Amino acid sequence: MTMQQAQRRHIDTILSYTDEGVCAALSPESELIGRSWKRCIDEYGLDPSQPRRARIVTHQTLREHQDSVDEFLNVARAGVEQLYMNIAKLGYVLLLTDHRGITVQFLGDRRSDQRLRKAGLYLGADWSEKYAGTCAVGTCIEEGQALTCHRVDHFDATHISLTCTSAPILDPLGNLLAVLDISALDSPDPHSSQTFALHLTQLYARMIEDAYFLRRYRNQTVFRCDASREFVQVNGQYLFAIDGDGCVEAANTAGRSLMWSHGNGSDTKLTSLFECELRDIWSIPYDQDDQVRAFRHCISGNTFFAALIQPRIKSTAFASSDALPTDESVPELDALAADDPVMRRTLGLAKRLRNRDVGLLVLGETGTGKEVLARAIHQSSHRSRRAFVAVNCAAIPESLIESELFGYVAGAFTGARARGMRGMIQQADGGTLFLDEIGDMPLQLQTRLLRVLAEGEILPVGADSPVKVNCRVIAATHQDLGQLIEHGAFRADLYYRLNGATLRLPSLGERADRQHVINRVLTHLIDQGQLPDVRIRADAMSALLAYDWPGNIRQLVNALAFAEATCDDGQITANDLPDECLRDPAIAATSVERDVDPDESDPLLAALKKYRWNVSEVARRYGVSRPTIYRWMQQQAIEAPRFQSKI
Structure with a gap:
């Protein structure tokens, strides 16, 4: 089929859909794309049989659009360049538009300059839905969500070879600020080929959005939290700008969703969002060695780990640790927990x-x-x-x-x-x-x-x-x-x-400070002379933190004693831990692999056969390391075949 025939067929498909509301050629986002097609005809008066040339605004108009988002562009530049470095070799170009769809920043291969400009993948291009029809940028602006507009999803028949993926970037109050887009002139036919592009674009849009949030509120205290203690300091998902009374003045997209789940919208105090008192928030930098504290969400009951980003200009609310209201220090009790x-x-x-x-x-x-x-x-x-x-x-x-x-x-x-x-x-x-x-x-x-x-x-x-x-x-x-x-x-x-x-008392598996408990128990055993001086290596600590501890601290004591007896050089590794502290292959097979051969009595053997003895894949499915799979195989006398079929 020639390009002209493909375009003619595409025009017929749009007209048929807008007349009858049915089309098998649409992507999995058919409802969203279908709504856009209807807007193009019913609201904008666009004609699919009359393709429109790419609209590139004048230099003066482009400058006006860039000036309106100047502070944002300064923040976004690093993220845009980093994303482009990851996608350039795959044939993608990158566009950053303002909230009206005008491309205010563009990165692409200059060797394809003429083709890109003709397609509208260029600095100053207008990708608003009212002008360009259904497209990733314009439809993202209208629908307020990330999407891929792949080939025949586009309204304009001259765009059916393009694939474009966009994600919105919101300001701290939830208003659309910009759109991040990656596009390619040519792409494979399957819509699923762009799944990773969508995830990657959304990831960088969030990173840019959060960087802009931190820039805007650099003179205020920001409460940053995440479900992971290890990542909260560097990539905390939820950001809240707060005043001296703990009132939320602004939040990023994830933070707003957490507040909306609480039912108070933007009018929220952190003390009503989390089970805590104001002093628990302000004492975060002083109470824990890693300057992170655990909080429990009032509605879901989930545990979040929080850190404070202090303003460059010191807040007068609590200028020093001496002014912090703190609980009475009782060493005998304080030693029993960290921040659960x-x-x-x-x-x-x-x-x-x-x-x-x-x-x-x-x-x-x-x-x-x-x-x-x-x-x-x-x-x-x-x-x-x-x-x-x-x-x-x-x-x-x-x-x-x-x-x-x-x-x-x-x-x-x-x-x-x-x-x-x-x-x-x-x-x-x-x-x-x-x-x-x-x-x-x-x-x-x-x-x-x-x-x-x-x-x-x-x-x-x-x-x-x-x-x-x-x-x-x-x-x-x-x-x-x-x-x-x-x-x-x-x-x-x-x-x-x-x-x-x-x-x-919560069970050990429920505690947010499991690592503190593990270290405290080990230190106590060493101080009491029950164990020699040993240390827990990172792989062992990861395994101990992942285990659910049905026997609680009593079981932990026994596990540490066993590990010390089997370890070498005073270092406890994952291989030194009792088998029950590592994920059991039968349990893992039940929870992860429900589609292995039901007639196979050994779930590990069944999984190995299912994935053609790809140990890395089996380890990934079970959520363990490759050495653990090999150890299980050795324990169960499972030997891989010497020659494996590639069919």
Whole structure:
């Protein structure tokens, strides 16, 4: 088919679509392209059978358009040049237009200058939809979204050999500022050939938009956050310009979407967007070594990591760290967490209540460190000079728990000590009694414990008169005490007596400060002489951070002890970790590879066969490294065939 025949066919296709609304030749963005075709005919009065020559504005008009976005062009130049370096060898040119579609910056191959100018891929070209018809730039302006206008998507029949991809760049208030476009004179037929071009253009549009945002608000504090702690300082996705009261004055596109999900639009305080207080925001640069703090989003509950970009002109709101309002420093409690939002809230409550004699109920999964928290509360309280007595209610046999808790007098029962024994409650007199796994305490003893709490005295087994005691009780459990009360297994009155305040511990897999916990646990084991001085290499730390830790901190201690025993040269690598800390091939196959051969009993072998023994591809699908796949193969005695079919 000649070019003239192709153009004639294209004109017929547009006229047929605008008359009947049906066309099989449209791209996957058919509705968007179809709307544009209708605008071209119904609103702009364009005729597809009358192609229009490229419109290049005069030098004076171009200068006026460039001057109107001069500050933006200074910021965008670096990103535009970097993007062009990545696409030039692929035959693309780059256009940056203003919000009216006039090309204010252009980069292209001068050897194709005449063809590019004729096609309108040139400095000063007008790509507004009203003049050029359906095209990436003009339709992006009208629709307000990134898109690819590929070959026959164009309205003008002379453009059907072009492929153009555009993404909008918005100003800090959400208004269209510019359009970034990459185009090629010739391209493959499939629309899917431009998928990567669309992603790349959107990426650079966001980078330019964010750079302009930071330039505009360089004299204000910017709250930058991201789902990744590692990237927030260099490429934080969400940007908020804030005043001294934490009110958002402007936000980038991602930041505005986060505010809209909160329901307040642009009228938002960070303290209502995230679960935090104002002092948590202003103390970010001073509280953490990496100057990053975790926050929890009020609506989604997702964790975001934030850093502050300080203005060049110092804000008078908080000019120095001395002026920052901060929580009371309690080293025993502060050491238990870095910046996990749940832990920060729990420890803040613990600080306020550590010297109050109200009962505390610590809730958390097995191994989350409930006793560690209780001991830290005791050590930081006015009772720290007296004993901390820990009782595991699930570990003491039911026949002995009464005498262990309340003690007994001489001759109370056969086998009793001649002088009797002070029970654990009496041993904690003046100090703290920690009742772990309180949900496993027998009902009969619950009644006696309630009397102790109510009257402040105990009656040892076999004794005639009670003994006064004064101890602070902290109870803990991993069970749902509400359900136990419903089933008659736990006394409601004891629950309310114990639960003066509830302290919740998140599981290790949920904590935003997992790396802090891992390092703290390792340091503690080394300081206690339980492990020699070892360090965790980066690959091992990545694996530890990726693992979900069903056994929590208790499992972490065991994993570190195992890794130290198997490592060389005092460095723990990923290969030294227990197998359960690395992603299991069967689990990975279930979650990632649901389309392997169902008759294949070994999921790893099935995946290797499916991807023709391409170990790199299998590793990518499982989300692990190639050495891990090879290690799994060795463990399962899987050998790759010596000759593999290329068909």
